[in-house]
Amino acid sequence: MVAHVTPPEALDWDVDNCTISRAMEILGEKWTMVVLREIFSGIRRFEDMRVRTRIPRQVLTNRLSALVRAGVLRREPYREPGARVRHEYRLTEKGFDLYPVMIALAGWGNRYLADPAGPPIQFVHWDCGAELHAELHCAESHEVTGHRDVLPRPGPGAHRRG
Known part of the structure; x- marks a missing residue:
C-alpha cells in the first residue's frame, strides 16, 4: 500500500x-x-x-x-x-548586527569541529567572562529549545508561485 x-x-x-x-x-x-x-x-x-x-x-x-x-x-x-x-x-x-551570526557560527564550529584540545576562539561576556552562546526566543520572549519549535511560514513579502 x-x-x-x-x-x-x-x-x-x-x-x-x-x-x-x-x-x-x-x-x-x-x-x-x-x-x-x-x-x-x-x-x-x-x-x-x-x-x-x-x-x-x-x-x-x-x-x-x-x-x-x-x-x-x-x-x-x-x-x-x-x-x-x-x-x-x-x-x-x-x-555589528552580525554578532549573533558570528556567535552562532563559532558555537557550532566549537561544538563539532574543534581540535581535541578545545576551540581556538571563544566569545565571552566582557562584564563577567562567561562564554557567549546563541539562543532563540520568539517576539513574546518564549525560549525556543528545539527545531520542532520552529515553523517556517510565508512572510508579508512572500509571493505565490505562478
Whole structure:
C-alpha cells in the first residue's frame, strides 16, 4: 500500500526575493566570515589581516571591498608617520548586527569541529567572562529549545508561485 504524501506548503511560494539568499550573496564566501572574525577580534588593518589569515592579497581586497559596498564595513583613513594614507576597516551598525551570526557560527564550529584540545576562539561576556552562546526566543520572549519549535511560514513579502 502506497501512502499519499502531501507536498510541503513551501512549494507554493516563490523564493526569488529570499532574504537568506540575499544575505548569502554578501556573506556566503569562506573568506568573508574569516575577515569578519578578524574585525570582530579587533584586527582592522589590511596588512595585519593578510599576514594573520594568509588570505591572498587580491582575495582580501575583494572581500573588504564587497563588505564596504554592502554597508557592513566602513573605511577609516589613518597615516603612520612618514607613510601614505591607508585605511582601517570598521564595522557599521549593519556589521555589528552580525554578532549573533558570528556567535552562532563559532558555537557550532566549537561544538563539532574543534581540535581535541578545545576551540581556538571563544566569545565571552566582557562584564563577567562567561562564554557567549546563541539562543532563540520568539517576539513574546518564549525560549525556543528545539527545531520542532520552529515553523517556517510565508512572510508579508512572500509571493505565490505562478
